[in-house]
Amino acid sequence: MRLGAGFKKVLVVTAAVLLGAGGWLLGNCGPFTDVAADVFCPFVLEIFYLGITTGTTATTYDPSGNVTRLQMAAFLSRSVDGVLKRGSRRAAGEQFWTTGNETVLGVTTLPFGANLVKSDGADLWVANSSRATVTRVRASDGKILETWTGATSAFGVLSAIGSIFSTGRTNPGAVYRIDPSQPAGVVTTVASSVGVNTGGIAFDGARIWTANSNSVSIVTPGASTPWSVTTVTAGFAGPNGAIFDGGNIWVTDGDTIKKLDSSGAILLTVTSSATEPMFPAYDGSNIWVPNFIGGTVDVIRASSGARLATLTGNGLFGAISASFDGQRVVVTDQANGGVSLWKAADLSPIGFFSTGAGSNPYGAASDGLNFWLTLQGTNGVTSALARF
Amino acid sequence: MKGKAVLRIRAILFLFGAVLLSGSTGLLSALCGPFTDVSDAAFCPFVLEIFYLGITTGTTATTYDPTGNVTRLQMAAFLSRTVDGALKRGGRRASLDQFWTTQNATVLGVTTVGNDPELLASDGADVWVACSGNSLVARVRSSDGRLLETWTGAISAHDVLSAMGRVIVTGYTSPGQLYQIDPTQAAGAVTTVASNLGNRPDGIVFDGTRVWTANILGGSVSIVTPGPSLPWTVTTVTAGFTSPMGAVFDGANVWVTDYNAGKLFKLDGSGSILQTVTVDGLAANPVFDGSNIWVPCGGNSSVFVVRASSGAILATLIENGLNDSIGAAFDGQRVLVTNLGGDSVSLWKAADLTAIGTFATGTGSAPVGAASDGVNFWVALSGTAKLARF
Numbered sequence: 202m203r204l205g206a207g208f209k210k211v212l213v214v215t216a217a218v219l220l221g222a223g224g225w226l227l228g229n230c231g232p233f234t235d236v237a238a239d240v241f242c243p244f245v246l247e248i249f250y251l252g253i254t255t256g257t258t259a260t261t262y263d264p265s266g267n268v269t270r271l272q273m274a275a276f277l278s279r280s281v282d283g284v285l286k287r288g289s290r291r292a293a294g295e296q297f298w299t300t301g302n303e304t305v306l307g308v309t310t311l312p313f314g315a316n317l318v319k320s321d322g323a324d325l326w327v328a329n330s331s332r333a334t335v336t337r338v339r340a341s342d343g344k345i346l347e348t349w350t351g352a353t354s355a356f357g358v359l360s361a362i363g364s365i366f367s368t369g370r371t372n373p374g375a376v377y378r379i380d381p382s383q384p385a386g387v388v389t390t391v392a393s394s395v396g397v398n399t400g401g402i403a404f405d406g407a408r409i410w411t412a413n414s415n416s417v418s419i420v421t422p423g424a425s426t427p428w429s430v431t432t433v434t435a436g437f438a439g440p441n442g443a444i445f446d447g448g449n450i451w452v453t454d455g456d457t458i459k460k461l462d463s464s465g466a467i468l469l470t471v472t473s474s475a476t477e478p479m480f481p482a483y484d485g486s487n488i489w490v491p492n493f494i495g496g497t498v499d500v501i502r503a504s505s506g507a508r509l510a511t512l513t514g515n516g517l518f519g520a521i522s523a524s525f526d527g528q529r530v531v532v533t534d535q536a537n538g539g540v541s542l543w544k545a546a547d548l549s550p551i552g553f554f555s556t557g558a559g560s561n562p563y564g565a566a567s568d569g570l571n572f573w574l575t576l577q578g579t580n581g582v583t584s585a586l587a588r589f
Numbered sequence: 590m591k592g593k594a595v596l597r598i599r600a601i602l603f604l605f606g607a608v609l610l611s612g613s614t615g616l617l618s619a620l621c622g623p624f625t626d627v628s629d630a631a632f633c634p635f636v637l638e639i640f641y642l643g644i645t646t647g648t649t650a651t652t653y654d655p656t657g658n659v660t661r662l663q664m665a666a667f668l669s670r671t672v673d674g675a676l677k678r679g680g681r682r683a684s685l686d687q688f689w690t691t692q693n694a695t696v697l698g699v700t701t702v703g704n705d706p707e708l709l710a711s712d713g714a715d716v717w718v719a720c721s722g723n724s725l726v727a728r729v730r731s732s733d734g735r736l737l738e739t740w741t742g743a744i745s746a747h748d749v750l751s752a753m754g755r756v757i758v759t760g761y762t763s764p765g766q767l768y769q770i771d772p773t774q775a776a777g778a779v780t781t782v783a784s785n786l787g788n789r790p791d792g793i794v795f796d797g798t799r800v801w802t803a804n805i806l807g808g809s810v811s812i813v814t815p816g817p818s819l820p821w822t823v824t825t826v827t828a829g830f831t832s833p834m835g836a837v838f839d840g841a842n843v844w845v846t847d848y849n850a851g852k853l854f855k856l857d858g859s860g861s862i863l864q865t866v867t868v869d870g871l872a873a874n875p876v877f878d879g880s881n882i883w884v885p886c887g888g889n890s891s892v893f894v895v896r897a898s899s900g901a902i903l904a905t906l907i908e909n910g911l912n913d914s915i916g917a918a919f920d921g922q923r924v925l926v927t928n929l930g931g932d933s934v935s936l937w938k939a940a941d942l943t944a945i946g947t948f949a950t951g952t953g954s955a956p957v958g959a960a961s962d963g964v965n966f967w968v969a970l971s972g973t974a975k976l977a978r979f
Contacts, residue, residue: 247673249903264660264665267658267659267660268664280668280672283879288921290713293921293961294963295876298795301798305795305815306753307755309773342712342772343754344772
């Protein structure tokens, strides 16, 4: 038989694996005595090695048994968890830790006035209202690369269209644009007629949406500036944050979160568990809405608007911004001086972590490897961007 | 007859193409993609997704058997294919069209660093390599392999950690040193943050609050608490250790390998041994894949795969070119182990522990440390003073 040599080698390896595992001498398939060493064995072993199954006993898998819906839930849940944990940038970076306290934050000191932050995949962009600047910080090492000026009352940040956008919290509001491929200089004002006190900013793939103190503005990018602006006021009390779920824009507003159609009309109003919902995050299924007054986080199913859970405790007191990194959601808590962390898939709390007395955490973003938090500070001189 | 057969095949191909082109609605008799027995429109997209993803093939080419039960054996296949598909598609390698495995030393991307490059770490954008021969730490840009800068004064630089926005390096001296680099600053001399670690610190790891080093000479583990002023506080624990070499954090506990004792120890928060797993001698630098710890052992040229949650040995991997195995890295899908004695690296699919193969890194290359940035593995070739992109 020409196959002999190769087959023998396979046998040797199998025997060695079984011997190496100690008590598996009887197993046909890894530790399992009741699974044949056939084409299905590698599948069984994979879910065993991944921790998706433990077997029905240490040496049996019960291959012909049926699966109840309850058992299926466990198998699917473990599969999702395993994939997300292994597939994240954190795994390849051997970064399985959670930053424990303020001493081990990686801190980049910025001038006082930092507001919201966003990642472009490599760098972080921080809006600073006091200095009218947008600062670019390299994620890999936290170095300040450049500072763009002229962004009066810079507040929210968006990375889209190969550009960086910032909202100007002015009256009327403004949208500024940065071409990050150019040397740092003065931002370009692409719209100066958006609603009053522009805050949150989102992109739907074609247009930029801003949440303003009494309206929502829709900005359409064009070949020349200024870009056209449509402002919708009907039904809005005081929008704060804006987010796109892949289908619709949602804005936090008063004591509600509202789902909008493409013209800004309100499709659905979900009442918050507390008041002043701030800057939400979308995790691919659900929207996490931090409530500043009342200190809760509402988890809303984007597809239906159903409130899946109201999260309390876990350090929450005055929640501001949420961010999702693929596995976890972080919420900044300005009042308690720290961040609350949850496992996004099952909403279980991971803990509350101090960012330091007087740190005043505000904005949050993720680059897939770290969370980045703006610490507004209280000394009137400096604020900071912290790697969490 | 031959012509008729060809025509018939063409007709079938045409029909098949028409079916595919017209999507799920134009199928002559199929209700849901190729499946004639799936009629529930609400469930059809789910069935089609797992068909298109290769998670199911159907019970035949045209049937799915929607009301049939699933045995645990069949379920294993579905779940295993689901995990594989999600990891393969979700990885950074997929979006960069990088589905290859580097096959040989000729196609390695190499960067000359300092002498005796040992261990290394990625900060997500750059790779930092400890080069003990010149007591320096080299910073190499992942995207293009360019040597960006070298940091000096890191006497006997050995292992590297990227954490807290800084780069922390062990000095393989007695007593041991710990160096810090602020990567936002212009390259210069490293800062010594502690100089009273146990003798010859080798592996280094972070638990979210403190830095741990495994000290091989005399046998100890040092726990270093970063603080606002220097030096940082060091607590060194010796009980139960012979010669700790590698360290890994699994999200809850620090584990260290004991090189000469051939052990893997699970530690509590104060460095006491919670659990001892017996592996092979010359247990070196381990890696955690999110579920399991992979421990390369040079003594018998083996790799032990240990479940972190229980400490159970899941498998002992041999062959696949293992030869004086010393370093390991995980990229989200694959585990790479360096073979110091074999001038090669060995690869496995991490999910099912199947061997992918052994790949030469060049005669005399003596690979030691390995790391991943999620796109490439990076291997320190101590024999040729190079960092290799694998």
